Amino acid sequence: METPFRQALRRFLKSRSGRVGLVLTLLVVLLALFIPVLRPYDPTTDRDYLNRLKPPSLEHPFGTDNLGRDVFVRTLHGSRISLQVGLISVSLGLLVGTLLGLLAGFYRGYVEVFIGWLTDILLAFPGTLLAIAIVAIFGPSLQNAMLAIGVVQIPVYIRLARSMVLSLRELDFVQAAEALGAPPGRVLFKHILPGTLPPLVVQATLSIGTATLEAAALGFLGLGAQPPAPEWGAMIADSFKGGYAMNAPWTMLFPGLFIMLTVLAFNLLGDGLRDALDPRATS
Structure with missing residues (x-):
């Protein structure tokens, strides 16, 4: 008899979107992990003014930007920043949001009212606008x-x-655990929490793509990673604000393609995990 894990794995591997998303996600992760070893890079010294705005070639596959920097190397190193932002920010939202949601649903009463009030305040602002406001308060970094x-x-x-x-x-x-005298903390974290994990894992995977887009938006506005860090949104902003996007479109094209690739990878992976972890799915 198959275990639930093997059944979920089999459903995941049957999902075409899951397989494609897994391959793309592994590509992005491996790229972020090994690019510093394969192509070491120092953004503070990577300037070659004699090769400004050169089109793609064998020496520079993605061309060069207005400072003569290799767009290929900078784009690959930008994957580290985007993946770092996605994992850390989503982990923060997942841990804090899950804890507050567990408390609100389990204890009800004033706890639920207060947490619901806090949630409504956060949801009252568009996500990107709220992120801009927070960065504006604490400073761009x-x-x-x-x-x-x-x-x-x-x-x-x-x-x-x-x-x-x-x-x-x-x-x-859960009712049986409470009837047997299990303390509330044990009921909440041992009996209820495991049942909430599948949809939370799926949402976390999808949120990494959303976080990548929001990080790029903040970088474009100059509120994320600061120059000369090779962040995708900042690279697009340099090309757009510098006025050479039309004459050297590769300076915007390749960072934008990698943003799209990363978002697509985690969205497809999330779709595959949703199919695999859905208890109503048939094996």
Whole structure:
């Protein structure tokens, strides 16, 4: 008899979007991990004014920018920044939002009212606008951008975790644990929390793509990673604001393609995980 894990794995491998997303995600992760070893890069010294705005060639596959910097190397190293922002900001939103959602759904009463009030305040602002406001308060930097994106993610997980708790707490095994005198903390974290993990994992995977877009938007506005860091949004902003996007479109094209590739990878992976972890799926 197959274990639930093997059944979920088999459903995932049957999903075409899951397989494609897994391959693309592994490509992005491996690129971010090994590019410093394969192509060491120092953004503070990578300037060659004699080769400004050169089109793609064998020496520079993605061309060069207005300072003569290799767009290929900078784009590949930008994957490290985007992946770092995605993982850290989503982890922050996942941990804080899940904890608050568990408390709101389990204890109800004033706890639920307060957390619901906090969630409504966060949701009252468009996500990107809220992130801009947070970075504007604390100052533009990569760390503050990750904090801002993480805060934007929190209400998503609060609502998801709360809805899962409200459905799980009425099930027989939870009622039995409470009837046997299990303390609330044990019921919440040992019996209820595991049941909330599948949808939370799927949402976290999808949120990495969203975080990548928001990081690029902040970088484009100059509120994310600061120059000369090779961040994709900042690279597009340099090309756009410098006025050479039409004459040297490769300076915008390749960072934009990598943003699209990363978002697509995690969205497809999330779709595959949703199909695999859905308890209503047939094996």
